[in-house]
Amino acid sequence: MKSRALLFVILTFAFCSAAEAQTTRLPPRNAPPPSRASVITEKVFFSASLLFQVNSNDFDDSSTFRRNAENGRLDTAYAVGGGTAFDVSGSYLVWKQLAVGVGLTLFSTSTTTEINAQVPHPFFFNQPRTVTGEFDGDRSETAVHIQARWLIPVSPKMLVTVFGGPSFFSVEQDVVSDFEFSESYPFDMATFTRAIANSQSESAVGVNIGGDVAYFFTPNVGVGGTAQYSGATVQMNVPSGTADVKAGGLQVGGGLRLRF
Amino acid sequence: MKRVMALATVAAALFLSLQVGSAQQPSSLRFSATTANDLRTWDQFVTAQERSGGLRVMQVEQDPSIPSRTIERMQQFYEGIPVWGAEVVRDSDGGVPVSIFGDISAQLDVNTQPVLTVDAATKVFLSSTAAATLLRPINLVVFRLENGDARLAYMSVVSGTNEVFRAFIDAASGVELQRYSMLQKQSAVGTGRGVVGDMKKMSVRPSGGTFVADDRLRPPVLTTFDMRNNLSRTINVLNGAPLLASDIASDADNDWTDIPAVDAHAHVGWTYDYYFKRHGRRGLDNRDRPLISLINGVSQQGSLSLPPDDFGIFAVNAFWCDLCGPGGIGTMYFGNGFPLPFVDQLGRNWTYLAGSLDVVGHELTHGVISSSSNLIPGNEPGALNEAFADMMGTSVEFFFQVPGGGIGQADYLIAEDSVRNRSTGGLSGIRSLASPTIFGGPDHYSIRYTGPDDDGGVHINSTIPSHAFFLSIEGGRNRVSGLTVQGVGAANREQIEKSFYRAFTFLLPASANFPTARAASIQAARDLYGANSAAATAITQAWAAVGVN
Numbered sequence: 001m002k003s004r005a006l007l008f009v010i011l012t013f014a015f016c017s018a019a020e021a022q023t024t025r026l027p028p029r030n031a032p033p034p035s036r037a038s039v040i041t042e043k044v045f046f047s048a049s050l051l052f053q054v055n056s057n058d059f060d061d062s063s064t065f066r067r068n069a070e071n072g073r074l075d076t077a078y079a080v081g082g083g084t085a086f087d088v089s090g091s092y093l094v095w096k097q098l099a100v101g102v103g104l105t106l107f108s109t110s111t112t113t114e115i116n117a118q119v120p121h122p123f124f125f126n127q128p129r130t131v132t133g134e135f136d137g138d139r140s141e142t143a144v145h146i147q148a149r150w151l152i153p154v155s156p157k158m159l160v161t162v163f164g165g166p167s168f169f170s171v172e173q174d175v176v177s178d179f180e181f182s183e184s185y186p187f188d189m190a191t192f193t194r195a196i197a198n199s200q201s202e203s204a205v206g207v208n209i210g211g212d213v214a215y216f217f218t219p220n221v222g223v224g225g226t227a228q229y230s231g232a233t234v235q236m237n238v239p240s241g242t243a244d245v246k247a248g249g250l251q252v253g254g255g256l257r258l259r260f
Numbered sequence: 261m262k263r264v265m266a267l268a269t270v271a272a273a274l275f276l277s278l279q280v281g282s283a284q285q286p287s288s289l290r291f292s293a294t295t296a297n298d299l300r301t302w303d304q305f306v307t308a309q310e311r312s313g314g315l316r317v318m319q320v321e322q323d324p325s326i327p328s329r330t331i332e333r334m335q336q337f338y339e340g341i342p343v344w345g346a347e348v349v350r351d352s353d354g355g356v357p358v359s360i361f362g363d364i365s366a367q368l369d370v371n372t373q374p375v376l377t378v379d380a381a382t383k384v385f386l387s388s389t390a391a392a393t394l395l396r397p398i399n400l401v402v403f404r405l406e407n408g409d410a411r412l413a414y415m416s417v418v419s420g421t422n423e424v425f426r427a428f429i430d431a432a433s434g435v436e437l438q439r440y441s442m443l444q445k446q447s448a449v450g451t452g453r454g455v456v457g458d459m460k461k462m463s464v465r466p467s468g469g470t471f472v473a474d475d476r477l478r479p480p481v482l483t484t485f486d487m488r489n490n491l492s493r494t495i496n497v498l499n500g501a502p503l504l505a506s507d508i509a510s511d512a513d514n515d516w517t518d519i520p521a522v523d524a525h526a527h528v529g530w531t532y533d534y535y536f537k538r539h540g541r542r543g544l545d546n547r548d549r550p551l552i553s554l555i556n557g558v559s560q561q562g563s564l565s566l567p568p569d570d571f572g573i574f575a576v577n578a579f580w581c582d583l584c585g586p587g588g589i590g591t592m593y594f595g596n597g598f599p600l601p602f603v604d605q606l607g608r609n610w611t612y613l614a615g616s617l618d619v620v621g622h623e624l625t626h627g628v629i630s631s632s633s634n635l636i637p638g639n640e641p642g643a644l645n646e647a648f649a650d651m652m653g654t655s656v657e658f659f660f661q662v663p664g665g666g667i668g669q670a671d672y673l674i675a676e677d678s679v680r681n682r683s684t685g686g687l688s689g690i691r692s693l694a695s696p697t698i699f700g701g702p703d704h705y706s707i708r709y710t711g712p713d714d715d716g717g718v719h720i721n722s723t724i725p726s727h728a729f730f731l732s733i734e735g736g737r738n739r740v741s742g743l744t745v746q747g748v749g750a751a752n753r754e755q756i757e758k759s760f761y762r763a764f765t766f767l768l769p770a771s772a773n774f775p776t777a778r779a780a781s782i783q784a785a786r787d788l789y790g791a792n793s794a795a796a797t798a799i800t801q802a803w804a805a806v807g808v809n
């Protein structure tokens with residue numbers, strides 16, 4: 001998926017360059033043309049992109065619990081892989097090439113949690129049973145980005161934008177709080193039956209930074225490719241207490257660009 | 261009325277030709293058939309006896325070790341009356357006999373009409389001991405005497421103030437013919453010290469804001485009752501008085517501090533686990549018969565003021581009583597010993613008997629035997645009974661404990677964790693399977709005890725078979741015979757445990773003697789591991805080394 005996303009970005013740039021080559025007309029020799037590229041006449045910019053989050057945000061937890069008069073151990077490993085995100089942003093030109101705006105990124109993926117527990121034996125000390133299982137849960141992230149955008153008009157039809165600013169993340173994650181297992185005499189083995197999980201929502205402030213290349217077919221409508229990093233660390237309640245859980249990351253993709 | 265058993269002539273001929281009889285019992289027909297020729301002959305005989313009613317199948321079990329095997333236990337009957345201890349055990353594979361072990365009477369000449377009435381017999385039983393009560397209804401049996409004669413006898417189980425025994429009285433004269441103690445105890449008075457002091461888990465249940473020693477995790481009822489140092493109530497319970505919920509050992513915060521409650525409850529559970537895991541057996545009768553333990557019959561301090569008989573039974577002793585308890589449920593009792601600094605004449609202090617895992621394994625094994633081969637608790641069958649209890653008690657130790665000579669470690673001593681010598685270098689424990697003579701036990705058949713004490717030396721002569729068990733595992737040279745045994749090694753001890761278990765629970769008839777036990781244990785090893793297996797070889801060598809051929 002990562003390579004496909006990069007390919008998408010490359011193709012977007014290539015497409016924009018080819019279109020530029022076909023539509024450029026030679027200026028009159030003795031009359032230097034006004035540099036359309038250095039002039040930004042539009043005030044409002046809008047983008048809607050489909051992004052792919054490249055990195056994974058795995059995390060784990062290890063906790064102890066009391067059972068059968070002895071401490072047991074519960075290890076959980078959450079595999080939070082990359083996935084598709086939807087991103088929209090709007091900005092307003094406030095000064096020369098500087099615009100300020102706001103963006104919204106929505107990301108969701110399914111998470112697989114590996115559960116590995118050591119459950120104390122009911123009859124004997126130091127003879128725990130190993131219980132392993134999996135839990136399929138969900139992760140969703142909503143990030144609101146406040147952005148300062150620096151617009152660089154490369155040509156009348158091509159606009160490069162770099163941006164950055166704070167991001168406000170809200171993360172919802174299914175967290176395993178306990179598990180159930182079956183056992184029977186002589187209790188030397190125990191078999192995982194199900195995980196008990198709860199959905200937690202936590203928020204944190206992070207940053208976003210990135211760049212965008214847009215090509216406009218018409219004065220107002222175009223396409224663009226973008227690469228951005230937006231991330232934050234939230235604290236989730238897990239059986240051992242709290243865990244630092246990363247959200248966001250490197251996202252690449254592209255989509256519709258509008259300017260007015 | 262005189263009746264000659266069917267095929268008695270053939271049997272007698274077989275008896276003579278196979279030389280399977282015993283010199284003391286000329287009419288006894290004792291056989292161990294494991295070869296094709298012998299099996300053919302004895303199977304015909306047994307089948308004929310079965311058809312004529314001389315043998316009745318009393319129990320049929322599927323062998324958990326070898327699922328294709330079926331083991332039939334048959335009781336000899338004479339004119340409709342059971343002949344006490346006369347049994348045949350036939351092990352078949354798909355209907356084809358693999359081994360047959362038996363001890364029955366070839367010729368009987370007994371008048372089956374009792375002269376004594378049941379009421380008169382009852383009076384005799386009740387006068388046989390102080391404060392006697394009958395735990396079992398009176399039955400007529402044919403009782404075989406040591407000299408080979410047989411008598412029509414009344415049999416019952418009598419409970420007195422400090423004893424429980426099975427008694428036989430002549431149905432003609434009212435004379436007592438025999439009695440066997442039903443308290444299969446962990447040997448006699450001795451001393452030693454201590455409970456191991458390790459942390460154990462107890463499977464209990466909450467009840468009314470407290471916790472009681474009633475195991476709800478293991479399949480059978482497994483409950484430990486605290487007699488709260490009330491000896492008269494203990495005796496009443498053993499005699500059948502009901503046990504109350506309030507009698508169950510309890511602890512307020514589930515952090516148990518009563519040592520005998522912890523040890524008895526945990527160790528009985530462990531022994532059940534051993535039988536289940538090692539042998540696939542579900543408790544005493546393989547049907548999860550309840551496991552009832554009584555503790556704190558008398559305190560250590562209180563033991564000092566007991567009469568000698570009570571001291572021997574309830575203080576420095578543990579026992580299994582198959583018919584004791586409410587409804588004859590069967591009960592284990594574990595004494596608490598006596599306080600320091602007192603020691604016995606060997607310098608040993610005796611403390612909580614339940615603290616020795618092998619003692620608990622020993623007593624529970626008596627219950628296993630009661631529900632299987634039911635070896636008669638006297639003379640050689642009784643010594644085999646005690647020997648097997650020691651073998652399994654030791655095996656339970658090795659199953660759960662680390663081998664070694666320290667406290668709480670697995671070894672071939674019996675009761676060493678509870679009966680501990682206070683003097684440096686002194687002997688702890690009461691018996692040794694490795695070196696029986698260190699406690700005065702015989703390590704060879706030629707020096708067996710032949711007197712009347714101890715029900716014919718059941719706790720004394722037990723060390724002959726149990727030493728064979730030891731040699732089969734560990735190997736070594738017998739002190740008397742000088743014969744060397746190539747044991748299977750500690751890593752393969754399971755083979756020997758399973759062979760002896762199979763022999764002693766499935767294959768032996770109730771009146772088996774040492775040679776029958778030898779033949780059965782060798783056959784069991786062959787059944788499980790092959791005729792030329794290391795286990796079969798080791799067991800064969802071991803019995804030869806201890807002089808049993």
